[in-house]
Amino acid sequence: MTPAARSRRGFTLVEALGALAILGVVIALVMPVIHGASTNTVAADRARGVVEKGAYAADRIARLIRDCPTDAADPTALGITTALDTSLMLADGRGVSLSGSTLLYHSPASPGGEPLAEDVSSLEFRYLMPDGESTTGDPAKMQRIEFALVISGVELRSVALPRVRMVTP
Numbered sequence: 001m002t003p004a005a006r007s008r009r010g011f012t013l014v015e016a017l018g019a020l021a022i023l024g025v026v027i028a029l030v031m032p033v034i035h036g037a038s039t040n041t042v043a044a045d046r047a048r049g050v051v052e053k054g055a056y057a058a059d060r061i062a063r064l065i066r067d068c069p070t071d072a073a074d075p076t077a078l079g080i081t082t083a084l085d086t087s088l089m090l091a092d093g094r095g096v097s098l099s100g101s102t103l104l105y106h107s108p109a110s111p112g113g114e115p116l117a118e119d120v121s122s123l124e125f126r127y128l129m130p131d132g133e134s135t136t137g138d139p140a141k142m143q144r145i146e147f148a149l150v151i152s153g154v155e156l157r158s159v160a161l162p163r164v165r166m167v168t169p
Contacts, residue, residue, distance in 0.1 A: 047154070054151040057103055057117040058158050061096055064088070064105075065145050065160035077140035078162050086123050088145070098123040103149070122150035 011019075069079035069092045079091030089095035093108040096116065103120045104113030126146040127135055148157045 050152040050154050051156075053117050054149060054154055054156045057120075057151065058147075058149055058156045060105065060116060061088075061147055061149070062158055062160040064090070064094060064096060065147075066163050068162040071140050074140065077138075078142060080139040080142070083125070083127050083139040083142070085125055088125055096123070103151075117149075117151055119152045120149065121153070122148065122155075124148045 065088070068090055071077040071079045071091065080088070081091050082089035082095065087095065087097035089097070089106065093106065093111060095106040097104050097106065097113065098120060099113070101118065101120055102115050103117040103123060105116040106113045124147065127139065127142045128144040128146065129135070129141060130143045132143070142162065144159060144161055146157070146159045148155060150156075
């Protein structure tokens with residue numbers, strides 16, 4: 001066989017091993033980048049899920065505060081029966097409270113509460129009176145309620161202004 005015919009038949013063993021070595025180096029350089037991207041994607045998905053759960057719970061609490069009923073004895077006052085640092089209960093049986101690490105939503109249909117969010121480490125309410133500064137006084141005269149919710153290490157804060165519900169008997 002002539003030298004020209006031998007060079008057209010394919011790769012030599014040394015060339016094939018060289019190509020495999022180069023391919024191995026390229027894969028070794030690319031794999032950490034791919035692994036890091038997939039780890040970041042998983043962490044971002046987890047964080048988005050936590051924020052979505054927290055935002056849903058915060059929105060539900062804000063709606064509850066905005067839709068506060070009036071006091072049966074005084075239609076110009078809010079129907080709030082319990083206004084504590086970690087719970088808020090309204091005269092119509094609705095409310096929220098923290099039980100362990102579970103945020104509970106209370107309603108007339110489920111007075112014991114149904115889970116609104118899990119893995120809640122903190123729920124704090126701050127009740128502001130008409131002067132905008134004091135936090136003590138008659139709960140029925142509150143003008144603004146601030147709350148902070150910490151769920152899976154993410155803190156969400158919001159403010160809600162109670163509106164008086166107008167119901168025609």
